[in-house]
Amino acid sequence: MNQFNQNNKITFDIEVDSLVKKFKEFIAVNGVSFKVNSGEIFGLLGPNGAGKTTTIKMLTTLIEPTSGKARVANYDIKNNKSNVRKNIGIVFQDPSLDDKLTGKENLIFHGMLYNLENKLMLKRISEVLKLVELEDKANILVENYSGGMKRRLEIARGLMHQPKVIFLDEPTVGLDPQTRRKIWDYIIELNKKHKTTIILTTHYIEEADFLCNRVAFVDHGKIVALDTPEKLKNKMGGDIISLKIDFPTNKDIFTKIKWIKNVKIINDVIELTVDDGEKKMLDVLDIAKKNNIKVNSVNLRKPSLEDVFIKITGKGIREETGSFKDKMRMIHGRIR
Amino acid sequence: MIEFKAIYVIWLREIKRFIRAKSRVIGMIVMPLLFLIGLGYSFNSLVHLSGNVNYFDFLVPGIVGMSLLFTSINNGASIIWDKQFGFLKEIMVTPNSRISIALGKIIGGASTALIQGVLVVIIGVLLGFSLSVTAVTLVFLVFMLLIAITFISLGLAIGSFMSDFQGFGIVMQFVAFPLFFISGALVPVTTLPTVLKYVAYLNPLTYGVDGLRATLLGTSTFGIGLDLTAMLISSIIMVFVCAWAFTKGNTT
Numbered sequence: 001m002n003q004f005n006q007n008n009k010i011t012f013d014i015e016v017d018s019l020v021k022k023f024k025e026f027i028a029v030n031g032v033s034f035k036v037n038s039g040e041i042f043g044l045l046g047p048n049g050a051g052k053t054t055t056i057k058m059l060t061t062l063i064e065p066t067s068g069k070a071r072v073a074n075y076d077i078k079n080n081k082s083n084v085r086k087n088i089g090i091v092f093q094d095p096s097l098d099d100k101l102t103g104k105e106n107l108i109f110h111g112m113l114y115n116l117e118n119k120l121m122l123k124r125i126s127e128v129l130k131l132v133e134l135e136d137k138a139n140i141l142v143e144n145y146s147g148g149m150k151r152r153l154e155i156a157r158g159l160m161h162q163p164k165v166i167f168l169d170e171p172t173v174g175l176d177p178q179t180r181r182k183i184w185d186y187i188i189e190l191n192k193k194h195k196t197t198i199i200l201t202t203h204y205i206e207e208a209d210f211l212c213n214r215v216a217f218v219d220h221g222k223i224v225a226l227d228t229p230e231k232l233k234n235k236m237g238g239d240i241i242s243l244k245i246d247f248p249t250n251k252d253i254f255t256k257i258k259w260i261k262n263v264k265i266i267n268d269v270i271e272l273t274v275d276d277g278e279k280k281m282l283d284v285l286d287i288a289k290k291n292n293i294k295v296n297s298v299n300l301r302k303p304s305l306e307d308v309f310i311k312i313t314g315k316g317i318r319e320e321t322g323s324f325k326d327k328m329r330m331i332h333g334r335i336r
Numbered sequence: 337m338i339e340f341k342a343i344y345v346i347w348l349r350e351i352k353r354f355i356r357a358k359s360r361v362i363g364m365i366v367m368p369l370l371f372l373i374g375l376g377y378s379f380n381s382l383v384h385l386s387g388n389v390n391y392f393d394f395l396v397p398g399i400v401g402m403s404l405l406f407t408s409i410n411n412g413a414s415i416i417w418d419k420q421f422g423f424l425k426e427i428m429v430t431p432n433s434r435i436s437i438a439l440g441k442i443i444g445g446a447s448t449a450l451i452q453g454v455l456v457v458i459i460g461v462l463l464g465f466s467l468s469v470t471a472v473t474l475v476f477l478v479f480m481l482l483i484a485i486t487f488i489s490l491g492l493a494i495g496s497f498m499s500d501f502q503g504f505g506i507v508m509q510f511v512a513f514p515l516f517f518i519s520g521a522l523v524p525v526t527t528l529p530t531v532l533k534y535v536a537y538l539n540p541l542t543y544g545v546d547g548l549r550a551t552l553l554g555t556s557t558f559g560i561g562l563d564l565t566a567m568l569i570s571s572i573i574m575v576f577v578c579a580w581a582f583t584k585g586n587t588t
Contacts, residue, residue, distance in 0.1 A: 092426070
């Protein structure tokens with residue numbers, strides 16, 4: 001469909017090159033570069049105020065970047081806004097429904113703005129309403145919807161014109177676990193069925209881990225790591241076995257053993273990093289017994305993306321009380 | 337460049353919202369009613385105008401103009417609501433030209449303003465307005481439409497640069513009220529002090545109200561031709577100003 005692509009085999013639906021957004025003196029996005037393959041589910045994971053939403057707003061042509069380049073669906077976001085808009089769908093972080101209209105009317109409004117032919121539009125509307133299980137609520141005013149219903153309607157709306165690329169900005173924030181799970185299923189189904197490229201922002205670790213083919217960690221307006229969730233977790237170098245003990249003990253007992261990669265003692269808990277945690281657990285208990293360490297409880301866990309994030313940035317993802325700068329980034333993201 | 341489907345659906349949304357907001361309909365009738373009774377009835381015997389026109393009859397087209405002015409600026413400024421509720425983003429991210437989006441808002445707002453204008457005329461007649469039925473009477477609808485287009489565009493242009501309603505009250509005070517008072521809506525323009533008279537000549541509403549008088553009452557200061565020309569020019573200018581503001585303003 002595009003001469004640009006016929007020469008190279010790999011196609012990217014999103015190409016971002018050193019994108020920067022400054023609000024006056026404040027730098028919200030500080031030189032972000034990444035590429036998203038066609039048909040991929042790509043995640044931007046980071047704490048609130050990291051610059052994720054600002055990045056999305058630039059890619060969806062809602063705000064102009066200060067510098068840097070980006071192409072979405074092979075169109076330049078600065079010079080070819082109209083074609084970018086034709087090829088994308090977006091579910092915003094903040095609500096964006098007209099609550100004086102019914103659910104169905106909101107969808108009709110959307111369909112007509114995307115110039116869908118009437119019959120096709122009505123067909124799509126009933127399809128997406130079914131998908132998000134709102135068929136029976138279609139004709140009541142949105143102001144009477146619950147938060148979860150509104151979110152589902154917005155997602156239905158974003159899917160309606162079957163765009164090539166969908167942006168989901170914190171798609172499941174504030175939803176109950178069942179609804180969240182359902183929305184994850186829709187997202188995966190959409191990706192499988194229509195080969196839609198999906199880029200989502202989230203500060204939920206499980207969401208990024210469960211959905212994304214690749215994840216970029218965003219912190220302070222920059223990408224600090226980018227890889228598949230598996231590879232990112234491998235950076236931790238193994239599983240973590242933690243032992244709860246009665247008396248403080250000497251670290252050396254464990255550090256001198258070869259297959260224990262890392263030892264951390266926090267008060268009465270010893271954390272050991274090992275490969276193949278399930279098998280090594282018994283060995284660890286043996287060692288403890290031999291050295292007369294009384295173990296009260298033992299726990300094995302696989303490293304999460306959160307562990308990796310902490311390792312890289314020195315802070316957790318859900319720490320709501322971010323720095324002053326993070327808050328500024330958030331406020332600017334909202335206003336703009 | 338112009339997407340008719342987008343204009344249509346944005347218009348449709350304005351109409352639906354208008355029909356569903358019943359309190360708005362009541363609210364927009366009360367103020368003209370108060371002005372007509374409070375001002376028209378009480379000043380009727382006090383004020384003697386040249387010619388054979390009583391003050392109440394003189395006032396009715398002025399109040400029609402007033403209600404159009406305020407509703408229109410408000411309709412335009414409703415874009416601030418759309419912004420606050422995030423709905424504007426949904427519109428702006430669609431592949432439609434900014435001018436189509438602005439036109440949809442303008443035509444939608446103008447339609448509801450027209451309904452209100454006609455209601456005020458009916459109220460005036462019920463209160464004793466001596467409507468002069470001539471060949472040009474129905475042209476009052478054209479004047480209403482042009483007044484509405486001019487001031488909705490103004491409201492939209494101002495609203496494009498605002499992110500909340502805090503500043504909007506000030507705009508109403510510094511823009512809408514002067515436009516109303518210096519327009520010949522309450523007293524003939526010719527009786528205004530010289531400086532204000534020239535200000536009034538630059539105010540589109542002056543010609544709008546004069547045109548309404550020409551069509552509804554059969555008397556006018558400038559003549560229907562000049563009124564119509566002035567209103568057409570102001571409408572066209574304001575639509576362009578609005579389209580410009582829409583691309584330059586803070587619309588996300």
